[in-house]
Amino acid sequence: MDQLPFHFLTGELAEREALTSWYDYSLVCTSILISIASSYIAFLTVTRIERTNNKNEQRIWRFCSSLFFGIGIWAMHFVGMLAYNVGIPIGYDIPITLLSILPAVFASYIVVSSKRLNKLSLLARSACMGIGIGSMHYVGMSAMRMDAIMAYDGPVFLLSIVVAIALSGVALTVSDKQRKSQKQPIHLNTVVASIIMGLAISCMHYIGMVSMRVFEGKSQHSDFNGASSNDLINIILLVLIASSAILLFLLEVRARLLISSRLNSVLSSVQEGILNFNDKGEITYANGAAERLFAYQPGQLLDKYIYEVLVNERSDKSAVIHTVTRLITESSGESVTERLSGIKYSGAHFPLLSTFSLMSYDNKEIVCTITDLSDLKKQETFTQAVFDNLPLSIVVKNADNLTFSHVNNAAEKTLGRSKHALIGATDFDLFTKTEASRITQSDTNVIDKRAPTIIEEEPVTIEGETRYITTRKVPLFDPSRADEVGYLLWLSEDVTELRNAKKALLKMNERMSMAADAAQIGFWELDTETNALIGDDWMHKLYAVAESDESTRCSFWTSFLHPEDSDRVRASMQAAIENKTPFNAEFRISVPDAKVRYIKADGQIVGNKMFGICLDITARVLAEKEAERLSRTDALTGLANRNALTHYCYNEISRNTRKGTKLTCIYIDLDKFKPINDTYGHQVGDAALNEVAQRLASTVRETDCVARIGGDEFVIILTEMVAEDDVFQTLSRIDHELHSPIVTRGLSFDIGASIGTAQFPEDGKDLDTLLSVADKRMYRNKAIKKCEDKAPLF
Structure with a gap:
């Protein structure tokens, strides 16, 4: 047991008294700040890695950052070791000390990995981070050399690893949320994650130090020859300086390579x-x-x-x-x-x-x-060819002295001089003094105002003839002269012929206008896309309206159409527009004075416009209607004549045939008209006939027809008769009116009449047949009255 390099407390050691240890708290604080600062740099590097799309660059950044962070963790550990004192000399095994950097670098790689976290990867990376920090700590602790026995309290030892894992997980979670969030302040979250990670490293170290007990006794190391604390400080400083120099060197080289690569790519493209x-x-x-x-x-x-x-x-x-x-x-x-x-x-x-x-x-x-x-010369040749052959007259003048510097072929023709004669010339060489002064002043104004202008129909004398020129003058700026006006461009057109044509057209329009006024013709123009209609003065006179904004709309003019003609005219115009065919229509309009006018309109489509005229044909139509009326009216009585009777019967026979109704023809002959006419003269006779006509017209319906077909012969057509009783009642009214005394010119007469009837379709199917049957019956009734003096028979 004593020969092992790594000891846990046993019962024998636990009964012994450990050496008293203490810390240099300034070095403790320094070590904690080192761990927090290293963590902050590592988390900032994560953001840099994620912003880089280049995979190779990401690998370089990840390697450099994990190396720098690992050395920072290692430096924190050994600064913390320098803060530890137990009252006996402490040395360090240099190879093991340097070897302990590797677990720290491994743990750092976990932090700088840009892969986003999920629950499983969070647990795995937290565990790897905690174990890596712990491995670095305890490998570094094994580098300590002292003439004493070191042993670790097992539960506290495990607690240091658990704390490292837990706090690493919290720090990684905060860092991951900071990367995902678009609203949280980046630096604040990075600082929080850095503090937590720094505390994870520091807590693991100092809890691990708490778990260590130092006892008097023979060292477990056979040879107590290690570097002193001063040597360790030098080693730490040397490693930090070397790693920083390597990192800065690699970053600088990488930056220069990237700049050089990008510059070469740009220059090559x-x-x-x-x-x-x-x-x-x-x-x-x-x-x-x-x-x-x-x-x-x-x-x-x-x-x-x-x-x-x-x-x-x-x-x-x-x-x-x-x-x-x-x-x-x-x-x-x-x-x-x-x-x-x-x-x-x-x-x-x-x-x-x-x-x-x-x-x-x-x-x-x-x-x-x-x-x-x-290709410049080719371009210049092409440009010159285009310049020379443009139909518009083009002249370029020097802004300094207003001499001609460039002219094209059209300008030669307009000005009546060759290019050789025009180049270098001034306006005073080409025009009269007055004209040249006016043109020069205009050119000067354009140059001074630095803005284009148009001179309309300027009169100039060319080869003894007055010509009218329209010119657009444009200042051309010279970049080599601080954007001053270097040249003046003339774009000219000889509008003499156009001006003469306009005058001729105006005279022609005046003559046409006079002719239109005499003929009372109104001219109009319709835009088929916008439905705008413009009429001339005579159009407004025909419609009896004044010019206004409303009178520019087609709907304004069509609102005057007679209700019976409106749909027909609108449909005819729409068909003409759709089919691109001429528009021709005759219709009535209701003018503001409550009168009806008859209008004849003709129009022709040209593009999206329809041009047309309107002619007042009221007099003609009324004359035609009057002529038609006279042709169908008895001149004396105003009743229908034989022509009107024929036309009426033709229509009514067809209609009654379709409807299955009857038509009754009543033939009337005045019994005592001839004696009155012979005795009192034609004037009295005509007055008597008018009275008879009025009485007959009053006895029938408006749909019936009363006609005079002879001197004292009348015919009445009763249409759509259904009941015989209706016919009998009408005949009774007629008989009553004809046997009532007629008073005219102070005289009273009993004129009397004989009546005969015929019915359609029983007695005949045409007017001639019906008249023949009714005439015979009338004469029979007349004979019966004379012989038997009986009441009239119908």
């Missing part, structure tokens, strides 16, 4: 060529774009001098040297740009633009950025 060279002209770096521009294989440019690949247009190699000399001696941090020629591997020359800048003034490192201008 840029389109411009980049060359670095020293003050001797030796090329020290060339990116991929530069190697491709000069047609060199990778690395071949590094054997060249800068003047071997860059020369001026005269192939003078000293041009680059002069440029670099001027950059070094005269430049105050600014770059120098030159247009040079590059020499490819094959010896071919190509144009390029190079910009030289100092990288370091001390070692004369210079960077040259190269842009290939091989």
